[in-house]
Structures are given as C-alpha cells and as structure tokens.
Amino acid sequence: xxxxxxxxxxxxxxxxxxxxxxxxxxxxxxxxxxxxxxxxxxxxxxxxxxxxxxxxxxxxxxxxxxxxxxxxxxxxxxxxxxxxxxxxxxxxxxxxxxxxxxxxxxxxxx
Numbered sequence: 001x002x003x004x005x006x007x008x009x010x011x012x013x014x015x016x017x018x019x020x021x022x023x024x025x026x027x028x029x030x031x032x033x034x035x036x037x038x039x040x041x042x043x044x045x046x047x048x049x050x051x052x053x054x055x056x057x058x059x060x061x062x063x064x065x066x067x068x069x070x071x072x073x074x075x076x077x078x079x080x081x082x083x084x085x086x087x088x089x090x091x092x093x094x095x096x097x098x099x100x101x102x103x104x105x106x107x108x109x110x
Contacts, residue, residue: 013104020097026073031058032066039076039089046079046088 006014017024026032038055039047049067053060067087070076075094078085 009104009107013101013107016101016104020101023073023075023094023097026069026075029066029069031056031062032070035063035066035070036075036089039087043089046086048081048084048086050084052087 027036034056035052038052047055049060049063052063052067056063058066067076067078071078073094074090076087077090078087
C-alpha cells in the first residue's frame with residue numbers, strides 16, 4: 001500500500017481531529033444528540049435525569065450513562081440540588097474545539 005505524504009497544514013488538521021475524537025465520538029450517538037437538544041431547550045433551568053428519562057425512550061441508568069460521557073468531554077455540567085443533579089449544556093469549549101478542526105481542515109486545502 002502506498003503511503004500518502006501530507007503537507008504540514010494537513011498534518012496539523014489531522015492531529016487536531018485525532019485530539020478531539022472524544023468529542024466527536026460523544027456527539028455520534030443519537031441518544032446523546034437528543035439529550036443535547038433537550039438540554040438546549042432548557043438552557044437556564046437545566047434538567048434532571050428524571051426529566052430527561054421522561055422525555056427519552058431509554059432507561060434512567062442509560063440516561064445517566066450518556067450524561068457521564070457528555071460530562072467527560074465537557075459538553076454538559078451539573079449542579080447538586082438536594083438529592084438530584086441538574087444538568088446544563090456547557091458547549092462553548094466544545095464549539096471552539098470543533099471550529100478549530102473546521103478551520104484547520106479548510107486551511108489544509110488552501
């Protein structure tokens with residue numbers, strides 16, 4: 001198999017893409033996409049696991065699992081309210097990282 005030689009801009013774009021695979025993988029799941037959309041509809045007040053479970057057709061443990069993945073890549077954050085956590089979107093860093101990937105990909109083709 002012939003090895004493809006990359007220009008420095010292309011290598012930088014690939015490296016950034018690889019560095020952010022955790023975010024891309026987190027965004028790839030349809031349940032996590034729905035959680036992001038639901039949390040986006042309640043940006044200020046957030047939602048509990050119970051709130052999300054009633055809106056989604058998946059179990060409470062599954063919702064908790066997806067939230068854990070989204071928290072691990074800083075897409076959501078939570079605050080403790082008594083016995084429950086309230087989850088909110090924290091997309092600023094994620095969007096900046098995705099924008100950086102797009103800019104590098106576009107710049108590698110220039």
